[in-house]
Amino acid sequence: MNKGHKKLHIKTFGCQMNVYDSERMVEALAPAGYDVTEAMDDADLVILNTCHIREKAAEKVYSELGRVRRSKEARKVRGSGTMVAVAGCVAQAEGEEMIARAPIVDIVVGPQSLHRIADLVAKAESGERLVETEFPVDEKFAALPQRASGKRPVSAFVTVQEGCDKFCTFCVVPYTRGAEYSRSASEIIAEVERLASTGVREVTLLGQNVNAYHGVGEDGTTWSLARLLRRLAEVPAIARMRFTTSHPRDMDDDLIALFGNEEKLMPYLHLPFQAGSDRILAAMNRKHTADEYERLIERIRAARPDIALSTDIIVGFPGETDADFQDTLVLAKRLGFAQAFSFKYSARPGTPGASLDRQISEMVKKERLSILQTQLEKSRREFDRAMVGRRIPVLFEGKGRKPGQIAGRSPYLQPVYLDGSERLIGHIAEVDILAAGPNSLTGVMNAGLEWHEPIRAAI
Numbered sequence: 001m002n003k004g005h006k007k008l009h010i011k012t013f014g015c016q017m018n019v020y021d022s023e024r025m026v027e028a029l030a031p032a033g034y035d036v037t038e039a040m041d042d043a044d045l046v047i048l049n050t051c052h053i054r055e056k057a058a059e060k061v062y063s064e065l066g067r068v069r070r071s072k073e074a075r076k077v078r079g080s081g082t083m084v085a086v087a088g089c090v091a092q093a094e095g096e097e098m099i100a101r102a103p104i105v106d107i108v109v110g111p112q113s114l115h116r117i118a119d120l121v122a123k124a125e126s127g128e129r130l131v132e133t134e135f136p137v138d139e140k141f142a143a144l145p146q147r148a149s150g151k152r153p154v155s156a157f158v159t160v161q162e163g164c165d166k167f168c169t170f171c172v173v174p175y176t177r178g179a180e181y182s183r184s185a186s187e188i189i190a191e192v193e194r195l196a197s198t199g200v201r202e203v204t205l206l207g208q209n210v211n212a213y214h215g216v217g218e219d220g221t222t223w224s225l226a227r228l229l230r231r232l233a234e235v236p237a238i239a240r241m242r243f244t245t246s247h248p249r250d251m252d253d254d255l256i257a258l259f260g261n262e263e264k265l266m267p268y269l270h271l272p273f274q275a276g277s278d279r280i281l282a283a284m285n286r287k288h289t290a291d292e293y294e295r296l297i298e299r300i301r302a303a304r305p306d307i308a309l310s311t312d313i314i315v316g317f318p319g320e321t322d323a324d325f326q327d328t329l330v331l332a333k334r335l336g337f338a339q340a341f342s343f344k345y346s347a348r349p350g351t352p353g354a355s356l357d358r359q360i361s362e363m364v365k366k367e368r369l370s371i372l373q374t375q376l377e378k379s380r381r382e383f384d385r386a387m388v389g390r391r392i393p394v395l396f397e398g399k400g401r402k403p404g405q406i407a408g409r410s411p412y413l414q415p416v417y418l419d420g421s422e423r424l425i426g427h428i429a430e431v432d433i434l435a436a437g438p439n440s441l442t443g444v445m446n447a448g449l450e451w452h453e454p455i456r457a458a459i
């Protein structure tokens with residue numbers, strides 16, 4: 001196969017961190033001649049970038065591998081080979097087991113070793129099957145290539161922190177992603193400046209526990225997330241900043257205050273609370289009570305009254321009674337989330353929660369989830385409906401679904417659609433919101449075309 005003519009198909013499961021990791025793998029493989037293809041059947045190399053966080057993760061990967069096997073067999077008939085790599089958290093958790101169980105897998109690579117993907121692929125070309133699941137995290141970012149500037153997204157993700165030391169009893173992250181690690185501020189600033197020079201206007205800082213960020217600052221001292229965000233706000237082309245995902249215990253005063261005094265920090269915060277009952281929160285090892293969470297939200301709202309709050313909630317943790325579940329419903333209702341992600345508890349092998357007594361039946365979990373989701377959906381729709389009649393700044397990111405339409409995001413992360421010129425992509429303009437649909441807002445550019453910023457002369 002000629003260099004420059006190889007095809008890579010990458011399928012990403014799970015969180016934004018994996019989306020980011022997949023992009024980095026694509027970039028790492030470009031020098032070896034790999035171009036991305038959407039069609040698995042055209043691919044010389046198939047990578048599954050996997051997620052282990054919830055239900056039947058490993059089984060889903062093995063069943064996806066069945067599909068890959070059929071594609072590989074079809075290609076073989078046509079005289080082409082397919083290399084198969086499994087990356088991410090399932091790879092980390094399964095390791096050698098995956099090589100034994102799935103004969104078509106050539107490479108198993110954990111999230112902290114993916115900077116080695118090009119080397120591993122080169123080695124595997126000689127027929128060797130490889131497992132790489134070490135945790136040399138400090139090497140990873142240094143070894144990853146700089147982002148290619150070809151794609152020009154308006155909004156980009158930047159991983160600033162990985163791993164977690166919190167050990168919530170339901171969660172695999174401390175085992176699959178390892179201990180907390182923060183990249184240095186100068187590395188992050190350089191990456192954001194580079195992104196800005198390619199047209200990026202919004203950055204979302206990523207980390208499994210991002211607000212625990214404690215990286216080496218430009219001055220050699222340890223910087224908090226708030227300090228890092230303040231510095232990134234100095235990058236002129238960056239108009240908007242966000243970060244996800246946070247732990248309530250790591251919301252320090254500085255970070256809370258930043259929502260009120262740094263206008264580039266968008267009024268949106270994802271802050272999981274997981275359960276409304278103190279007994280369940282203690283069993284989950286969340287290190288906060290329901291009341292502490294609520295007081296925290298009060299302080300955040302005092303700093304930024306219009307903030308959109310988002311959360312994660314688990315139903316059916318072992319031992320959860322109807323009364324415990326009611327506590328979750330009541331707290332969620334009182335706090336009025338703009339967005340929420342809710343899950344049935346799923347026992348993850350190796351986590352303390354998996355060996356607890358009084359596991360909850362699937363039927364009860366299903367019923368509780370459905371009740372909770374109905375309530376959360378109501379609350380989300382209310383938040384969206386409250387936008388109607390308001391004039392809000394929208395950052396335009398691309399074309400809309402219909403001809404002549406463009407799409408952007410409100411400060412509160414809601415998708416906004418309206419008729420407008422594609423020249424607006426990459427810019428922020430004030431939009432009058434006319435309606436709230438099930439998943440997005442629609443509006444019109446306000447009559448006077450009141451720009452938040454001048455359109456660059458070039459366009």
Ligand code: 5AD
Nearest residue numbers: 170171272312313343344345346348
């Ligand atoms: N079961 C159900 N939900 C889980 N989450 C993490 N682990 C589990 C599990 N074992 C949820 C949490 C977390 C989100 C990313 O996924 O709510 O915040």
Ligand code: SF4
Nearest residue numbers: 164166167168171173
């Ligand atoms: Fe998992 Fe988040 Fe808890 Fe860390 S803080 S163990 S990532 S749920």
